[in-house]
Amino acid sequence: MNRKILIVTGDGGESYEALYAVHRFQEEGDLPVVAAPSKRRLHLVIHDFEPGWDTYIERPGYAMESQLTFNEVQVDDYEAIVLLGGRAPEYLRNNTTLLEIVRSFHEQGKWIFAICHGIQILVTAGLAANRCLTAYEHVRAEIELGGGTYSTKEAIRDKNIVTAQTWQSHPDFYREVFACLKEGQLAEKV
Numbered sequence: 001m002n003r004k005i006l007i008v009t010g011d012g013g014e015s016y017e018a019l020y021a022v023h024r025f026q027e028e029g030d031l032p033v034v035a036a037p038s039k040r041r042l043h044l045v046i047h048d049f050e051p052g053w054d055t056y057i058e059r060p061g062y063a064m065e066s067q068l069t070f071n072e073v074q075v076d077d078y079e080a081i082v083l084l085g086g087r088a089p090e091y092l093r094n095n096t097t098l099l100e101i102v103r104s105f106h107e108q109g110k111w112i113f114a115i116c117h118g119i120q121i122l123v124t125a126g127l128a129a130n131r132c133l134t135a136y137e138h139v140r141a142e143i144e145l146g147g148g149t150y151s152t153k154e155a156i157r158d159k160n161i162v163t164a165q166t167w168q169s170h171p172d173f174y175r176e177v178f179a180c181l182k183e184g185q186l187a188e189k190v
Contacts, residue, residue: 003030003181006078008098008121010036014086015044015061016167017115021082022064024174030181032082035073036066037095045086047167055138058087070097075104080181085116085136085166093124102127106160111180115164115173119143122161132156133163 005025009018018034025032036042046061081102083089092098102125105112114122119135120142122128128146133156135143140150155164155172162180164173 003079004077005030005032006073006081006101007032007034007084008036008081008092008118009034009042009044009064009066009084009086010088010092011043012087012091013042013044013064013084014088014116014167015046015064017084017086017170018044018064019062020167020170021084024170028178028181033068033078034064034066035068035070037070037092039066039069039072041065047086070095070101073097073101075101075108075110078105078110080111080113080177081105082177083112083114083118083121085118087117089117089120093121099125109160111177112161113163113173113177113180114161115169116166119163122163123148127161131158131161133158133161134165135163136166 007021022032041063044061046059047056050057116136119139123142123146128143128148132149132151133143134151134153143150154169155176157176162176
C-alpha cells in the first residue's frame with residue numbers, strides 16, 4: 001500500500017500508543033513517520049491505573065526516535081495524521097506549526113486520527129466544534145468547551161476525524177482507522 005502516515009508525539013507521549021501505531025501501520029504495509037518538536041530520541045511514558053489512585057500513574061516507557069521536526073513536515077506527502085496521547089499533547093498543543101499542520105490536514109479533507117489526550121491538540125486547532133468526539137474521560141470538558149459533543153464510545157468517526165479514548169481502545173480505534181484509509185481521501189475538501 002505504501003501510504004505515508006504522520007504520527008505526532010513528543011517527550012511524555014504514551015509509549016504503548018506510539019509503538020502500537022508504528023507497528024500497526026507497518027503491518028499494513030504503510031510508512032509511518034514520527035514527527036516531534038525536534039529530531040532525536042524521545043522519552044515516552046506509560047500511563048496505567050493502580051488501585052487506590054484517583055487518576056492514572058506515570059512510569060518511564062520505551063524510547064522512540066522522531067524522524068522529522070514539525071517544521072520539516074510537508075502535509076501533501078501524507079494521507080493521514082495520528083495525534084497520540086500521553087502527557088505530550090499538553091505542551092504540543094501550544095506549537096503553532098503543529099496546529100497549522102493539523103488544520104491543513106483538515107482543510108485538504110485528509111484523515112485525522114486522535115487518541116486519548118491527543119484530542120487536546122485537535123481541540124486547540126479549533127476542530128472540535130460541531131463534532132462528536134471521544135477521548136480519555138478527563139478531556140471531556142475540553143471537547144465540550146471547544147464546541148464538540150463528548151461520546152462515551154471507545155472510538156468514533158465524525159466525517160474525516162476518528163477519535164478514541166485510551167490505549168485500551170486500540171482494537172476499536174484501528175478498525176475504524178483502517179476502514180477510513182481503505183476509503184481513501186474524502187471526496188470533498190472541508
